[in-house]
Amino acid sequence: MEDEGDDKPYVCPKCGHACARLLILMMHMKTHPAKTRYSCPDCSYTSTSSSNLVKHKRMHTGVKPYSCSECSYACTSSSVLKKHMRVHSGERPYSCTVCSRTFSQPSHIKQHMKTHTGEDLHSCTVCGYAGTTSSNLKRHMRTHSGEKPFSCTECSYTTTTSSSLKNHARTHSGEKPYHCTECDHTCTQLSNLKVHMKTHTGEKPYSCTECSYAGAQLSNLKAHMKTHTAEMEGSGSE
CATH class of the missing domain: 3.30.160 (Double Stranded RNA Binding Domain)
Structure with missing residues (x-):
């Protein structure tokens, strides 16, 4: 007959070693190496996923294997490309629970919610404007200073934001990346596409x-x- 002390109910999931006490098993587990981590040779980044490391290394190599079929945009991951495609489709799956505004990215709705909560707003010292980010406030301040740091390389056009310059550049390139899902109409700007879509919905606000x-x-x-x-x-x- 076996002694009571021979009973070893605590079994190591890594190697099958059995222990009589939980404390002894916990001490034994420390003899096994931690889960393998994959390290980037160029910076301090580490991950438990080899696929995540592959994606990360593209930041160093500049490789962008995922390309947009509608414009020249390229990126390092399929998830980022999926988000980008919303600028062409007009899809805005994220809705504000307080008002009727919708957004294409979760980060955008997170910033928008601050307008309702008043959390971390950045206020203008000249007027009553309050922005959800410091960069928004910086752009706004240019309306007071008149500063237009973004210049077109094709003509004398200058503007306060890089996005406005990008839209303007399409007047030279002829690029129309925004496509109507109802007809073959294309636009240079998303705002123009929104206006066009009203011809299909019949909306007259x-x-x-x-x-x-x-x-x-x-x-x-x-x-x-x-x-x-x-x-x-x-x-x-x-």
Whole structure:
């Protein structure tokens, strides 16, 4: 008959070694090496996944194997490319629970929520503007200073933001990366695509205060309002 001390209920999942006490098993487990970590030879980055290391190393090599089929954009991972494709499709899967705004990226909605909570807002010292990031405030301050640090290499155009310059550059290149999902219409800017989509939905959010006219674009409403101005000027001259 075996002694009670021979009972060893605690078994090591790594090698099958059995122990009589949990404390002894925990001490035994330390003899096994920790989970393999893969280290980057160029920096201090480490990961337990070899595939993550492969993706990381592209930051050093500059290799961008994932290319957009709609424009010249290229990136290091398929997940980043998936996010980029939303600029072409107009997909905005992230919705604010407080208001009706939608966003294409989770980071964008996270910043937007600060406008509701007031958390970590960056305030302008000149006017009442408050931005969700310091970079937003920096861009805003240029409206006061008049600074336009971004210049077009093709003409004399200058602007306050890199995104505005990128949009402007398409007037020279002819690139129209935003595609309508309902027809073959293409646009140089996402805002233009949004306006175009209203021709399919029938949405006319801009209403005249003088009559029942409603337009899909603000510019259309402004043009329409001139008909009332002309009528008023005409009646005044009689």
